[in-house]
Amino acid sequence: MIADLQKLFSLQEADIQIRSLEQELARIPETLSQAREQRALAKGQMEEVKKALEEERGEQRRVESNLNDAETLLTHLEANSSQVKSNEAYTAMLVEIEAAKEKISVSETQILEGMESLEATASRLEEASRFSADTDARVAAEEEDIAKREEELQGEVERQQDIRAKRHALVPPEALRIYDRIAARKLPALASVVGKLCGKCHAVLPAQLAVEAREGKSIVSCRGCKRILVPDEVMKKSEE
Ligand SMILES: [Zn+2]
Numbered sequence: 001m002i003a004d005l006q007k008l009f010s011l012q013e014a015d016i017q018i019r020s021l022e023q024e025l026a027r028i029p030e031t032l033s034q035a036r037e038q039r040a041l042a043k044g045q046m047e048e049v050k051k052a053l054e055e056e057r058g059e060q061r062r063v064e065s066n067l068n069d070a071e072t073l074l075t076h077l078e079a080n081s082s083q084v085k086s087n088e089a090y091t092a093m094l095v096e097i098e099a100a101k102e103k104i105s106v107s108e109t110q111i112l113e114g115m116e117s118l119e120a121t122a123s124r125l126e127e128a129s130r131f132s133a134d135t136d137a138r139v140a141a142e143e144e145d146i147a148k149r150e151e152e153l154q155g156e157v158e159r160q161q162d163i164r165a166k167r168h169a170l171v172p173p174e175a176l177r178i179y180d181r182i183a184a185r186k187l188p189a190l191a192s193v194v195g196k197l198c199g200k201c202h203a204v205l206p207a208q209l210a211v212e213a214r215e216g217k218s219i220v221s222c223r224g225c226k227r228i229l230v231p232d233e234v235m236k237k238s239e240e
Contacts, residue, residue, distance in 0.1 A: 002217075005228075008179055011167040011168055011170075011171055012183065012188055014167055015164060016188065028150055031146060035146075039135050042131050042132040042134075045132070053118070071104060077097050081093060174219070175219055175228075193231065193232070198225060213229035216234060
């Protein structure tokens, strides 16, 4: 029976391996989507700055056009100043000239400020573009690593499943039936007996049960966690 329990322990080792590989496989989509999110985020930030730059350029063109209009108006007013007949008309024209000059001055200031702002935004765009390109490259490398790891894991799962099938065939059906039922809900399904205690849930075992479990002559289940109780030495030995 000890030998059977050891076979059961070997089977469990394969099951634990498979479980852990499958858990790692299951985490892959989340890891991938997180990496891709970062790529999308960096790209989105870059697009935003690009849009801001376009808007600033549009505003700059609008101010330049205002300046042009004011300059044209001023030229026109000054060219016609000699033809003004009355004092009132002359005074009115001076007011118009002053207004045009003021508009030119305001526009020139706006253009200077706009140029500074454009320069800053262009440099922000450069930075955002570089960050986006770096993120692209990093995520691409990550995707490649993940794909490689996924292939490795799938290969390893297959290998462990072969090992498991061989070990499964060696365990007596009665022990298998009990093991499979427990292993479906919890792994490990085996617990060692430590004195009178279950090594997993630390439930105190009835004296007779503890003795039987330590002898390893039959399948004994813990009253607490339902695991199969086995002598300590079973848990240490494992055959390939
Ligand atoms: Zn227990």
